[in-house]
Amino acid sequence: MPNELPKMTTMKNAAAHVLEEKESGFLSQRVIDLRSDTVTRPTPAMRKAMAEAEVGDDVYGEDPTVNRLEAAAARIFGREAALFVPTGTMGNQIAIKVHTHPGQEIICEERAHILDWEMGMPAWFSGCVLRTLSGEDGILSWREIQKKIPEQSYARARTGLIELENTHNMAGGTVTPVEVMEEICDGAHDRGIPVHLDGARVFNAAVALGRPVVEITRKVDSVMFCLSKGLGAPVGSMLAGSRTFIDHARSVRKALGGGMRQAGILAAAGLIAIEEMPKRLHEDHANAKILAKALAEIPGLKIEPERVKTNIVIFDVSGVGLGSGELLRRLREHNLIGSAVNEFVVRLLTHMDVSRADCLQAASIIRKVCKR
Numbered sequence: 001m002p003n004e005l006p007k008m009t010t011m012k013n014a015a016a017h018v019l020e021e022k023e024s025g026f027l028s029q030r031v032i033d034l035r036s037d038t039v040t041r042p043t044p045a046m047r048k049a050m051a052e053a054e055v056g057d058d059v060y061g062e063d064p065t066v067n068r069l070e071a072a073a074a075r076i077f078g079r080e081a082a083l084f085v086p087t088g089t090m091g092n093q094i095a096i097k098v099h100t101h102p103g104q105e106i107i108c109e110e111r112a113h114i115l116d117w118e119m120g121m122p123a124w125f126s127g128c129v130l131r132t133l134s135g136e137d138g139i140l141s142w143r144e145i146q147k148k149i150p151e152q153s154y155a156r157a158r159t160g161l162i163e164l165e166n167t168h169n170m171a172g173g174t175v176t177p178v179e180v181m182e183e184i185c186d187g188a189h190d191r192g193i194p195v196h197l198d199g200a201r202v203f204n205a206a207v208a209l210g211r212p213v214v215e216i217t218r219k220v221d222s223v224m225f226c227l228s229k230g231l232g233a234p235v236g237s238m239l240a241g242s243r244t245f246i247d248h249a250r251s252v253r254k255a256l257g258g259g260m261r262q263a264g265i266l267a268a269a270g271l272i273a274i275e276e277m278p279k280r281l282h283e284d285h286a287n288a289k290i291l292a293k294a295l296a297e298i299p300g301l302k303i304e305p306e307r308v309k310t311n312i313v314i315f316d317v318s319g320v321g322l323g324s325g326e327l328l329r330r331l332r333e334h335n336l337i338g339s340a341v342n343e344f345v346v347r348l349l350t351h352m353d354v355s356r357a358d359c360l361q362a363a364s365i366i367r368k369v370c371k372r
Ligand code: TLP
Pocket: 035, 036, 037, 038, 086, 087, 088, 089, 090, 092, 113, 117, 165, 167, 169, 198, 200, 201, 226, 228, 237
């Protein structure tokens, strides 16, 4: 219950509180959950807004709270329109469907979420092939991308879309600079190719770059971002783009069964997520840095803390003589949970339900387990 400890601590004398927690056994059971920033619980303000949300049937376009959320997202991203979707995966797949035709290629980084974690849907749902390339730290460049675009020929599939991910999840929350994104967009547009941004954590990118999301995403044709990750909403993502793009996206969402009815209950939390929560993301980045620095001091772990720019900490555990699965199993016995990227790489994410003290505690648990 990561939410509860800090809340109660502010209300009571801290020492008395810890004693009580020990007596009740709560402290020893408390789990530090660093698997993802998706694990956060809605804040009290979100729960209140959800309970009081004005709602209507959104399939008829009559949910005032969803309409407010879509208008807010469009305004913040400087777009004509936006669409509320249940998940980031659905948002990405709708965008791919709208931008492409079956038989086309989509260029993306080799560890892209659309490739590794979206169930082969670009092929299944949109009939497209992914043409991947590797970018250092997950960051692509126009120079490398253009080599992957085939000359027009009767025998070659056309490139229907370029897909970017900022921040890049599996590269460790890395941030693509605005100039790099813009060069890619300019090059792609010259060739008549649209660009979609998987911006699940684009607000983290904005904090790391010190620039508003509207500047980062100015040149992409569509952007998906998540309300339910670092921004703390319980459910939901947004797709933003031109009016024509969003009109088409709305009908694809319906085809996927994503037409939600009184979704204002969810959108109410989304409004708080988009308007209030970006302000606190720098805390998650600072905690990730603290965690990374502490991990770098543990013999056997491989991590370069200076590469940690946002809230994702990825490190290699092969030097401790355990695979990531076994290490994570042992950490769980000490009430710490993380996730595995592969056999020897572990991923930890900071978020609003873990504190700086939790991160230091996590590092000390990892040190203990690695030593054994
Ligand atoms: N990422 C999840 C897992 O699926 C790996 C996580 O815990 O990080 N794009 C990116 C870059 C993402 O990281 C995710 C979720 C999504 C899209 C999909 O979002 P959801 O889970 O809402 O479908």
